[in-house]
Amino acid sequence: MTASPGSPRIPTIDLRPWLSGDPDARAEIAATVDDALRTAGFLLVTGHGVDPALRTRIREAARPFFRLPAAAKEPYAVRVGGRGWLGPGAEANGYAEGTETPPDLKESLSYATDSAFADPAVHAEWSGTNVFPDRAPGLRAPVEAYLAHMRALSDQLLELLAVALDEPGDFFTRHTGHPTWGFNINWYPGTEVVGPPEPGQFRIGPHTDFGTVTVLDRQAGKGGLQVFTDAGGWEDAPWDPDAFTVNIGDLMARWTGDRWRSGRHRVLPPPADAPAEELMSLVYFYECDPRTKVAPLPAPKGKVAYEPVDSHVYLRAKLDAITVG
DSSP states (O other), rough: OOOTTTSSSEEEHHHHHHHHTTTTHHHHHHHHHHHHHHHTTTTEEEEEOHHHHHHHHHHHHHHHHHHHHHHHGGBBBBBBSEEEEEEEESSGGGGGGOOOOOOOEEEEOOOOOSSSSSSSHHHHHHHHOOOOOOOOOTTTHHHHHHHHHHHHHHHHHHHHHHHHHHHHHHTTTTGOOSSOOOEEEEEEEOOOHHHHHOOOSSSEEEOOOOOOOOOOOOOOOOOOOEEEEEETEEEEOOOOOOOOEEEEHHHHHHHHHTTTTOOOOOEOOTTTTSSOOOEEEEEEEEEEOOOOOEEOOOOOOOSSSOOEEEEHHHHHHHHHHHHHH
């Protein structure tokens, strides 16, 4: 299936017909997904069954923590890949694509894989204890509930992606029995907190994500998400309050031999006409089992015959690239 001139580059996929098992509906959805991931690397997904109230609870519990003085947050400070508070200046995502940019204008509460791995080296590098600050007392319960939803949804999406490639449904999920993941609550305050943006400075600089699929719950704003496509350049991403924004990352693009493109995106700085705008995003980054051998799909499905890579050697290099300092 190829896009008609009037069809959106970022379509909305309702998962309910997909999950119903109807063969015709599944075939149509799979074709739409394949087309969208070839051109933009992004989808909007509805019918996911995640209660909007759960997302609201996370934001309401996290906001008072972010608004604390820096000194009160400092005990929770970590570097990229850690579990805790990523303060101002911790990341510059533009470096992931080789662009030197000022640090991103955001703060994050960052979570990651917390289950044990049998391999001691894998466990030491990729697992740890997640931190729920005492100054955000209502945060743990909704975050843990949300993470369970995100794991299940991500595996559903990977099954859909496999079928879109005309592969067995477990083509990817056979490698997610004990995966790594990351989750950021990203806070984008106004200029009264971050100051006026420097030239070339963004809330998050232009980049692609690193893993398999990213599931984003975001708020609409003037200083919000933009997506890059060859046909349209930088454009404001479509927004639906009922939808998650889903994009694939570099590992998935490599796995498909660049049949699909890793969705390039950025988050604009606080706008000059709304300098006090405050947004908060919930971002779930899904990966795969450590030491998965990622080899690209051969032609004609794949377009680029990359050398196989160890998934987590590859991911670690990506994380190191965006770390400031």
